[in-house]
Amino acid sequence: MADKTLIGKHTFATRYPLGKAALGAVCAALIVSGCSKETDTNAFLDPTVPADQTYNEALANIDAGDLTEARKKFQKVDRQHPYSDLAKKSLVMNTFLAYKQGNYPEVIASGKRFASLYPSDEEAPYALYLVGMSHFRQLSDVTRDQKSARETYRAMNEVVTRYPDSEYVEDAKRKMRIAKDQLAGEEMLVGRYYQERREHLAAINRFRTVVEKFEDTRHVEEALARLVESYYALGLNSEAQTAAAVLGHNFPDSQWYKDSYALLESGGLRPSENQGSWISKAAKLITGA
Template sequence: MKNTVYILSFLLVLTSCSDFQKALKSEDTATKFQLGTTLFEEGKWNKANRLFAQIVPEYRGKPQAEKLMYMYAMTFYNMEDFYLSAYQLERFESSYPNSEKVEEAGFLAAKSAYKISPIYSKEQKETIEAIEKLQLFINRYPDSQYLSEANNMVKELDLKLERKAYEIAKQYNKITDYSASIKSCENFILEFPGSVYREDIFFVRLDSAYKFAINSVESKKQDRIKEALTYFQAFKKSYPKSGNMELAESMNTELVDLQQQFNTKS
C-alpha cells in the first residue's frame, strides 16, 4: 500500500513538472496564465513567477492584467526578493488605484522596503527610504488594518537610526576626535529628543568635552573647560540619579580646579 502511494505521488510530481515545462515552452499565453495561477494558489512562487514573467507584456491593457500583475508582484514578495517586490508592488499600486488589492499592495511595498533596511552599523540610506514609504502609507491609509504593524516598523527603523547616530558619537569619542563627538551628540539631542539613548548621549557629550578641555593647548583650555562645565550641569539637571553621576562629579571637580587655577593666574 505504501509503495503504491509513493508511486502515485512520484507520477503526480512528474506530470506536474511535465505540464510546467510544456507551458514554459508554449506560445499559448492563456495556458501560461492558467497554470501560473494554479501554481500561485499552490504556493509554488518560483514556477508561477517564471510563467508570469513571460506573459506580463502580452496582458497589458487586458481585463486579466490587474490579477496577473498582482500575482506577479506577490511572487517576488513571497520569494523574499524584496527589491523587486517593492518595485512591482508600487507599480501595481500606481497602475490600479481603484483595485481592491491596492491597500495591501501599498503596505507590502512599504514592508518590502523595511525588509531591505540593513543592520544599524551599515549605511542607512535604505532605512530612511523605508521610513518615508511607511509614513506615506500611514498618511494615505489612516484607518488601515495594517496601521499598527506599519507604525511598529517605523518605530523599529527610527530606533535603528538612533543607534547608528549614537554609535557614531561614541566612536568619535573613542578615536579621540572630541570635537566631532560633541557635535554628533548635539545633533543627536536635537534630532532624537525622546530617544532611549538620550541619557547616554548626554554623558558621552560631557565625557568628550571633559577630555577635549583637559587635553587642549593652554590658549584654548579655559574656554573649553567652561563649555565642559555647562555640559556637566545639563547632565546633572537631566539625570541626577544616573549611574554615571559619580564619574561625572569627578570630572566636574577636576574641571572646577583647573578653572580656579586659571582665575588665580589672571
Template sequence: MQVKHLLLIATLALTAACSSNDVVDENLGEDALYQQAQTDLNNKSYTSAISKLRALESRYPFGRYAEQAQLELIYAYYKNVEPEAAKSSAERFIRLHPQHPDVDYAYYLRGLASFDQDRGLVARFLPLDLTKRDPGAARDSFNEFSQLTTRFPQSRYAPDAKARMIYLRNLLAAYEVHVGHYYLQRQAYVAAANRGRYVVENFQETPSVGDGLAIMVEAYQRLTLTEPANAALETLRLNYPEHASLVKGEFVPREKESDGRSWLARATLGLIETDTPLPPGQTRANLDVQRQYQEAKSQIPSELQPDAEHAEVEDSSESADRSWWSRMTFGLFD
C-alpha cells in the same frame, strides 16, 4: 555550526539559480497562467510563480488578471528575497494605479522589502548588530511606511507599519549613537557633539536620547566648553539618573582620553618616543607644516636672510617690484 549554516545558504542559492530557468508554456491561456501562478504561490514556489506572473502581464496587459498579477508579482519578489525587484514593482504599480483600491498593499510591501533588505539569508543565521550597519535601507523603510500611514491612515496595514516605524526609529537613533562614539574614539569632538545633539533633537522618546546627552557631555568636556557640558550633564542627571555614564551622580567618560603618543611609543611604554605629545589645539599636520617651514628657513644662508625688523617691509616691497613674468616663473628668469 556556522559552517553548516553557510552550506545551507549555498545550497539554497544554488537551488534558486537552477529553478530560475523555468520555461512557461506559450500555449497557456490567461486563466490557466493565473491558476498555475496561484498554485505556485500556495506551494511557496516563488521563482516559478514570478515567471508565470511576468508572462501573464506581458501576454495579457489588458486582461482581467493584469492588475492582480502586478500586485502578486510584488509579493512573489518579496517572498523570494528580491527586495530591489519588489520595490521596483511596487513603485511601478503605485505610479500606474494610484487610485486602485489595493494600492495601500503596494505601499506596505514596498516598506516591507526595505525593512527586510538587511535581513537576508546571512542575517538569519549569523549574529549581526543591525545598529552598526548602513542605515540606508532602514531609513527608506521608515519613510515608505510613513507614506502609507499618512496617505492611508485607515488601512488595515497601518497598525503594523506604525509598530515597525517605532522599531526603525530606535534603530536609526542607536546607529547615530555608534557614530558619535566612533568620533569620540577618533578625538573628533566637535563631530561627536553634533551627533549627540542630533540624537537629542530628532529622536525624542527613544532609548538613545540619554546616550546622546552622554556623548554631548563627554565631547564638550574634552573641548573644555564648561557651560554646554554642565547644561548637558544637568539634563542627563534630571532625565536619566540611572544612565550607565553616571556613577553616584558623577559623570564617567566612556572613552579614555588619548595621550597623543604614537602606537610605537605606547607599545614600548615610552622607551621609544617617535613623537612628543601634542600641545592643546595642535595637530600633527600643523606641526609638520611648521617643521618644514623652519627647515627651509634654516637652509637659507645667513647673508641672504633679512633683518627681522626689515623683513616684512622688504618682503612687501619685493612683491610690489617684481614683474608678472617674474612671479609666473618663480624668479627663474630674474
C-alpha cells in the same frame, strides 16, 4: 500585530481559495472563465492565450507549490494585458510571491510600480508595505551601512501617511521605530569614535543629531551624557550643565545621569539648564524612550 500575521492575511488560501480544490473550483471562486483541467505546456509562450487561462494556470501552480512558475505566468498576464483587471491582480500577486521567495529587489520594484499605477486600489497599501518589509528584512548591524534602515523608514512612512486607515499602519509604525533606532545607533557609533580620538566638535555634531532627530529612540540617553563629556572637555561648561540637567529631568535614575553628575561635581559644577541652549529647546521633544 506582527508583520508575519499581516502578510499572512494575504496568503492565497485566504484571498483566493485554493486548498486541495480542483482548478475549476478556483476559477469559480474568482469568477474567471476559460479554465481547463489540462495545462497546455506551450500556452505560456503563446501570446494568443487568454489572460484568464494564464492567470488560472498560475493559481494552479501556486496550489502545486511551484511559486516560480506561477510568478512567470503572472508576469505574462501583466506584460501582455496591461491595465486590465487581471494584470492588476497579477502584479500584486507577483509582488507577494517575490516576497515569499526572498527576492527583495523584485518586490521593491513591483510594489512601487503597483502603488504608482493603482494608488487608490485597496491593495496599494499592501504593495507599499511589502516594499517596506523587503527593506526591513535587509537591515544590517549598526557597524555597517544603514541604507536599508533609511529605505525602511521611508517606505513605511509612506504607508502611514498615504494610507492612514489601512491595517498595516500600526506595524509600519513599529518598523519605523526600529529603523530609526538603527539610524541613531549609527550616529552614536561615529560620535563615540570621534570622542575617543578627542575630536570633540565632530563628536558633538553626531550626538546632537541623535538628540534633535532621534529623540524618541533608546540612544538619546547616552547621547546627552556624551554631550556632557564632550562639552566639559572643551570647557563649555554651560552647555555641559544644560545637557546634564536635561538628562536628569528625563532619566533621573539613569547611570548615565549619575556619571554625568559626578563628572560635573568633580569640577565644582552642578546640572543647570540654560533655557537659551539648543539642548533645552530640543529637550521638549524628548520622550524618555
